[in-house]
Amino acid sequence: MNYIKTLKQYELKVTPQRVAIVEELYICGHLNIDQLYNKLLDKFPSISLATIYKNMNSMIERNFVQEVKVPNEKSVYELSKANHAHFVCDGCKTIEDLHLDMQSILTQVQVNTNYTIGSTSLVFNGMCKACS
Numbered sequence: 001m002n003y004i005k006t007l008k009q010y011e012l013k014v015t016p017q018r019v020a021i022v023e024e025l026y027i028c029g030h031l032n033i034d035q036l037y038n039k040l041l042d043k044f045p046s047i048s049l050a051t052i053y054k055n056m057n058s059m060i061e062r063n064f065v066q067e068v069k070v071p072n073e074k075s076v077y078e079l080s081k082a083n084h085a086h087f088v089c090d091g092c093k094t095i096e097d098l099h100l101d102m103q104s105i106l107t108q109v110q111v112n113t114n115y116t117i118g119s120t121s122l123v124f125n126g127m128c129k130a131c132s
Helices: 003-009 016-028 033-041 049-061 102-113
Strands: 065-068 076-079 085-089 095-098 123-126
Touching: 003 016, 016 033, 016 049, 016 076, 033 049, 049 065
Parallel strands: 085 123
Antiparallel strands: 065 076, 085 095
């Protein structure tokens, strides 16, 4: 992935910190702010949590990064991609993308409730094979 080109496509200023954030999210998939901060400290010893929050908020506003709200855990962040659900292992806390037919699920919810759905966040909790 060309991080610089991708940031520019989303009209985000290219900074070394942003490039590093995108790189870590690309490599790890899902990270909370504390995990991201700890990973960036090696490259940027003087980086602050405020800098990370500011950058994340800018990237969220441009729909480049998505926040995943995990029940009873800190939110994690991922690079934006097609609408999907998540599985969180209650044992090891691993988070995995689930590629389900989200349109079918949304249609079913709308038909059964008469609600107009604006956005979705679907998180399944349970035990992965390794923890079962």
